[in-house]
Amino acid sequence: MEKSKVLFVDDDRNLLHALQRKMRRKFDFEIAIGGEEALRILMEDGPFAVCIADMRMPGMDGVKLLTEIGRVSPDTVRMMLTGNADQHTAVEAINRGQIFRFFSKPCDDEVLEQGINDAIRQHQLITAERNLLEQTLAGSVKVLTDVLAQLNPLIFGRSMRVKSWCDLIARDIGYPQPWELGLAALLAPIGMVSLPPDTLARLAMGKVLQPLERDLLKRTPEVGKQLIANIPRLNHIGEIVYLQFKNFDGSGFPVGDNPKGKDIPLGARVLRILNDLAELSTSDMPLAQNFDELREHPHRYDPELLGQISDLLAIVDDSYDIETHPKGREQDVFLKSLRVHDFLMTDIETVEGHILLTHGNHVSEVQLQRLRVFQQIHKFREPIRIRRGGSRPSTND
Structure with missing residues (x-):
């Protein structure tokens, strides 16, 4: 059976190596010296089922570290080691939902091991519930989207x-x-x-x-x-x-x-x-x-x-590059691809010969909307020759 991954964070190198020797037989036990190294290991080797951090560490203390881990890896169960002076902070952290459990220093190895096992079971409950929800959601959403696709x-x-x-x-x-x-x-x-x-x-x-x-x-x-x-x-x-x-x-x-x-x-x-x-x-x-x-x-x-x-x-259309095409670029488009500010090089007319817009004009938003309406009623001669891009038309165009 695959061992659960546990990350232990402290600024005491000797303590970390001693714990790793004792715990690695029972857990996939990794150590980090300080908060910054812990976050790097989490990103490179994660996810971890459990993270235990010392409260007092230089740079990033335990509360800040575990809060950040909760943000980037919300399924990781977080625990803290504290001294007597830090217990008020630890209780507040637990009440805010950041910490699963805390231990007073120095902590007996058996107590710590039991706490890690409890945290692993908590992690299993969290992930099992999430997987069940994901499967339920996926099934429910698939039903709705299948209905929409058929509709x-x-x-x-x-x-x-x-x-x-x-x-x-x-x-x-x-x-x-x-x-x-x-x-x-x-x-x-x-x-x-x-x-x-x-x-x-x-x-x-x-x-x-x-x-x-x-x-x-x-x-x-x-x-x-x-x-x-x-x-x-x-x-x-x-x-x-x-x-x-x-x-x-x-x-x-x-x-x-x-x-x-x-x-x-x-x-x-x-x-x-x-x-x-x-x-x-x-x-x-x-x-x-x-x-x-x-x-x-x-x-x-x-x-x-x-x-x-x-x-x-946004993808840049080089037709609008004034340096490359100072007067715009001529091209043939179908009516559905016509845009506001396109300059008409040919008339827009129906197959019966009814002219809706004459060449030599820029297409306005109102005119484009009108064309969309007429397009549902009449067939037009397509494609249409336009010049696209270049300088924008003035309001008098």
Whole structure:
């Protein structure tokens, strides 16, 4: 049977080596001289089932060390050795949930060994419960996502793309539980199971919805929250899904006395950005210009977070490199790939010959929205010749 890994931390080298000789027959027992070395060993050789640290050490004391270990390796059971003068600090640490047990120095070897065995059993309980929960969650989430994939593959595909972006940025933006953000992205559209099939079909095709359908769509996060609430330990994810359309200034759904600004959960603020990026982007990664379009609606997004995500995800389209292409770059695009500020080199016309926009003009946001509507009714001559990038048009263009 594989021995459980134990890390013992002290600044007394002789004590450490003496303990290692006594304990290595019973445990996979490693030692560290001081807090900095302990963290290095934890990162290189971890995870550890148990960590015991002396309270008084130069540089980083035991409380600081074990608190940091609790952050980077939450399943590790932490214990502390203290002198009489440190017992008040140790009791406070236990009460805050940082420490499983503490021992007074000097500590009898048998007492220490028994404490390590108790800590190992505690670690086994923690990991067994976590594994059971993970399996239960994985099964429950798979059922929901399978339903969504069958319901509308296009919508599910978009949520998978958002999830992949969440996985890329989660750690860099300081998200405390990265898996949670990706799961929230995957489950974000689950409330759409409540929409009628005809509405789902029009939504997937980008067609304009009727007022009643738009109202039903706005309510889907509430339905999603109710569905997710039935899965244990996913309450916070349900709240993220519920607030995914909440604007940074407090407007948007849900309407009423709801959080705004930084009080909106971080996950919901991320989804507010990434969901809209997925609407704008036609590629696997969003372009810098997609972020520029989001910045035209500053009330919707957390500006600091938008900047962070842009730095992490934005792909630069060299068409917009003014030094390389001072007047932009000519290219052929299909109507679905047309963007705001593109300069038309040819007319945009239907196959019947009806001209909607003439060449020689930059495409405005209003015109692009109008084209999207007409695209559901008419067929257009494609591709369209455009010039993209270069100097931005003036407001008079």
